[in-house]
Amino acid sequence: MTEIPTIEPRRRGRSGTQAMLIPSRQMVEEQIRSAPEGVLTEAGVLRRRLATKYGADACCPVTVQRQLRAIAELSFNALEKGEPVSMVTPYWRMVDPASLLATRLAGGPAFIRERLAAELREK
Numbered sequence: 001m002t003e004i005p006t007i008e009p010r011r012r013g014r015s016g017t018q019a020m021l022i023p024s025r026q027m028v029e030e031q032i033r034s035a036p037e038g039v040l041t042e043a044g045v046l047r048r049r050l051a052t053k054y055g056a057d058a059c060c061p062v063t064v065q066r067q068l069r070a071i072a073e074l075s076f077n078a079l080e081k082g083e084p085v086s087m088v089t090p091y092w093r094m095v096d097p098a099s100l101l102a103t104r105l106a107g108g109p110a111f112i113r114e115r116l117a118a119e120l121r122e123k
Helices: 025-033 043-053 061-080 100-104 108-122
Strands: 006-012 016-022
Touching: 025 043, 025 061, 043 061, 061 100, 100 108
Parallel strands: none
Antiparallel strands: 006 016
16 A cells, blocks of 8 residues: 555643554555454454554544444445445444444444354355
8 A cells, every 4th residue: 555644643641642543444444354254353453453554552443433434335335236245345344233333334233244144154
């Protein structure tokens, strides 16, 4: 990836600062695609991986959630139009179907459960 990451200094505690990665959608998609099939990986793990990869202390949780919502919308719509599963970003690997976020994503919790189960069957 030739993209230059956005890292901003943020206050941490009373006297410290931390380097906060503001990830692009492409950065988040890359991490999602590298997640194992049929396995739920928490968004916190995704944020830690991104921060480590780009040399930041942390990764912005709000931005990651926004990117996940955008990715879910694009992926779900593509699947609805008949695009093969292999061609979309498998966002369902990063969202716990029991979470509040899952209810806000395209497809919802039931779709996330279905896709994870389907990936396990296909292994």
